[in-house]
Amino acid sequence: MRIRLFLICIYLLILVTNCYAKLFFVGANESLHSIQEAINLAQNGDTVIIRNGIYKEHDLFLSKSIHLIGEKNALIDGEKFSGILVSETSNFSISGLSFTNIGVSYTSDLAAIKVSKSTDFIIEDCRLENVFFGILIEKSKRGSIRNNHVSSVRINEASSGNGIHIWSGDDMEVHDNELFGLRDGIYFEFVKNSRVYSNFSHDNLRYGLHFMFSNSNLYHHNTFNNNGSGVAVMFSKFITMHDNTFQFNWGSASYGLLLKEIYDAEIYSNTFEQNTIGINAEGSTRINYRNNRFIRNGWAVKIAGACYANNFSKNDFMSNSFDVAYNSKENDNSFDKNYWTDYSGYDLDKNGIGDIPYRPVKLFSFIVNNSPEALVLLRSLFVELVNFSEKVTPVFTPSHLMDTNPLMRKIND
Numbered sequence: 001m002r003i004r005l006f007l008i009c010i011y012l013l014i015l016v017t018n019c020y021a022k023l024f025f026v027g028a029n030e031s032l033h034s035i036q037e038a039i040n041l042a043q044n045g046d047t048v049i050i051r052n053g054i055y056k057e058h059d060l061f062l063s064k065s066i067h068l069i070g071e072k073n074a075l076i077d078g079e080k081f082s083g084i085l086v087s088e089t090s091n092f093s094i095s096g097l098s099f100t101n102i103g104v105s106y107t108s109d110l111a112a113i114k115v116s117k118s119t120d121f122i123i124e125d126c127r128l129e130n131v132f133f134g135i136l137i138e139k140s141k142r143g144s145i146r147n148n149h150v151s152s153v154r155i156n157e158a159s160s161g162n163g164i165h166i167w168s169g170d171d172m173e174v175h176d177n178e179l180f181g182l183r184d185g186i187y188f189e190f191v192k193n194s195r196v197y198s199n200f201s202h203d204n205l206r207y208g209l210h211f212m213f214s215n216s217n218l219y220h221h222n223t224f225n226n227n228g229s230g231v232a233v234m235f236s237k238f239i240t241m242h243d244n245t246f247q248f249n250w251g252s253a254s255y256g257l258l259l260k261e262i263y264d265a266e267i268y269s270n271t272f273e274q275n276t277i278g279i280n281a282e283g284s285t286r287i288n289y290r291n292n293r294f295i296r297n298g299w300a301v302k303i304a305g306a307c308y309a310n311n312f313s314k315n316d317f318m319s320n321s322f323d324v325a326y327n328s329k330e331n332d333n334s335f336d337k338n339y340w341t342d343y344s345g346y347d348l349d350k351n352g353i354g355d356i357p358y359r360p361v362k363l364f365s366f367i368v369n370n371s372p373e374a375l376v377l378l379r380s381l382f383v384e385l386v387n388f389s390e391k392v393t394p395v396f397t398p399s400h401l402m403d404t405n406p407l408m409r410k411i412n413d
Contacts, residue, residue, distance in 0.1 A: 020045070027051025035060055035068075035076070042066045050074040050097065060084045062092065070097035070126075076112075078102045083112035086121070093122040102131040104159050111136035111161070115143065123148065133161035134182070137169055144173045152181045157205050162187040166194075175199060184210040185227070188217070197221050207232050208249075219244060230255045230275060237263040241270060249275045256297070259284040268292060269412070277302050278320070281310070290314050293412050299325050308332040316410040317341065317360070324360040326401060335360065335403040339410045347408050354406040361401055 024038040025031075026048060032038045035057050038048045044065040052073045058081035062068070068084075074096065076083060080103040086092065099112035111133035113123060119141045127149045128134045134150035137143060145164055154160035163179035165187045166172055172194040178201075179185035185201030188194070188211035196219045201208035208224035209231045211217070216238045223245045224231050230249035233239065239262060246256030255277035259265075262284040271293045272278035278297040279289070283306040292315045294300035300320040301312075310333040317323045317340045324335075337353070345354040 022046045024048045025051065026055075028053055039064070039066065039068075044091075058082050062086045063089050065089055065091040067093045067095075068097065069093075069095050072096075074098065075100060078112065080104075082110045082114070084114070086113070086115045086118055088117045090119040090121065092118070093124070094126065095122070095124045096126065098127040098129070099131065100129045102128075102133070104132050106158075109133055109136055109161065109165075111165075114138075115140055118143070122146070131161065131163075131182075133165055134163045134179070135165070136161075137164075137166040137172070139168045140166075140172075141170045142172075143169070145175075145177065146173070147176045148178075150177065150179045150182065150185075154181060154183065154205060157183050160205055162210075163201070163204075166191050169194060178202075179208075180204060184208075185224075187211065188214045190214060192216050194218075195220075199223070200225075202226050204228065209233075211236065215239075223247070224249070224256070229253055230257060232258045232260070233262055234258075234260045235262075237265070239265040241265070241267045243269045245271045245273070246275060246278070247271070247273045251276060255280040255302075258282075259287070262287065271295065272297055272300065280304070281307050283307065285309055287311075288313070291412050292316070294318065294320055294323070296320065298322065301325070303327070303333065310334075311336070313337055314407075314411055315339070316412045318410065322362065324401075326361045331401040333401070335401070337405045337407055338403050339407040340403070343406045343408075345406065352408050354408060357402040357404045358406040359402045 024042055026035050026038045035050060035055055039062055042048055047067040050070045052071050054075045054077055056077045056079055058078045062084060075098040078101045080101055083099050083102055094113060102112050103110045112128040112131045114136045117139045122144045123135055124146045129151050131152050135145055150163040160183035162184040163182045164174055167189045169191040170193055172191060174196045176198045180203040182204050184207045185204045186209045191214040194217045199222045202225040204227045206228050208227040212234045214236050219241045221243045226248045231246060249256055256272040256275035257279045259281040260283060263286055265287045267287060268290045273295040276298045278294045278300045280302045282304040285308045287310045290313045294317045297320045299322045300317050302325040304327055312335045315338045317338060319341055323340060340358050343354055343358045345356040348355055
């Protein structure tokens with residue numbers, strides 16, 4: 001009985017609260033023509049509906065727990081200045097609005113939507129075009145940025161900002177956004193306990209995703225296509241990346257995924273297809289790579305110095321120019337039960353595992369690491385002879401870097 005009475009009281013409280021919330025309409029045929037005027041009149045819990053039309057307003061300031069909702073074709077033209085600034089508030093939302101013509105600055109972070117020191121908010125279903133920064137979040141918690149379209153037409157990194165940029169955040173959620181034509185599609189710095197999923201980040205000048213000093217985060221089911229340098233993950237720990245797709249990141253300094261100073265990570269069930277380098281790892285330790293697919297990359301995996309205690313298991317290496325490149329004769333990483341299309345061994349007992357080990361590091365890969373111009377010989381008979389001689393008697397490549405249980409068939413679909 002007491003529980004029922006309590007629930008009734010909560011329901012009545014919600015009804016009373018909703019009764020006091022107001023709706024404000026902005027539009028050419030409304031009493032309010034200015035978005036800022038409506039924001040000034042609104043109180044916590046109120047909603048501002050922005051009608052179809054073009055609103056030439058910039059530097060809008062929001063410091064209340066209100067909801068801004070744009071009708072279809074409600075467009076804020078920043079007139080080369082900025083867009084909406086939200087500061088030190090909570091429980092607000094911005095949805096359905098379009099933004100264009102955000103100014104470019106070399107001293108200020110101009111953004112279509114800038115949020116500072118805020119909590120518990122939603123930014124969704126917005127269209128941001130011709131922006132410097134799209135959505136810029138700083139020193140904020142428990143925000144959801146979802147189903148937004150962010151794009152620009154920048155031609156160099158110096159005059160470009162990032163699509164979704166979060167600095168010093170906690171418990172953030174970024175999902176189902178499309179980002180292109182920017183410097184970095186998504187950028188995290190000092191962000192923790194956050195999730196990035198189901199985003200499509202493509203054709204950006206530098207990185208599809210770039211994060212630094214950001215621990216305990218989860219990235220899954222994202223697609224990163226045709227970005228200038230791929231995806232960069234730096235100076236972070238306790239990272240999980242799974243079911244992402246890294247494709248068509250080509251160039252002299254491009255890769256699907258760059259790992260630099262990464263510790264204690266799980267990287268599994270990802271697809272690396274047609275990148276200059278699938279994964280480039282530097283100074284990265286205690287990482288489990290499993291059930292990934294490496295398809296038609298230049299190098300599937302490049303391992304530089306100070307990479308220790310990493311495990312590669314149940315990955316498919318298919319039709320890569322080089323499966324693994326290694327710049328040292330020492331090895332502290334394990335390869336076990338991977339599938340290699342270049343494996344030419346046999347399986348007499350028919351258990352699905354090759355009877356002789358596979359050495360994924362070829363001497364020619366070692367040579368190219370030291371003399372890149374040697375790549376012109378890639379398809380020559382000379383290369384086959386060089387690799388065969390090293391296979392018989394390893395001298396330059398790590399003699400104990402091998403997959404002792406190579407799989408006869410691929411295992412990841």
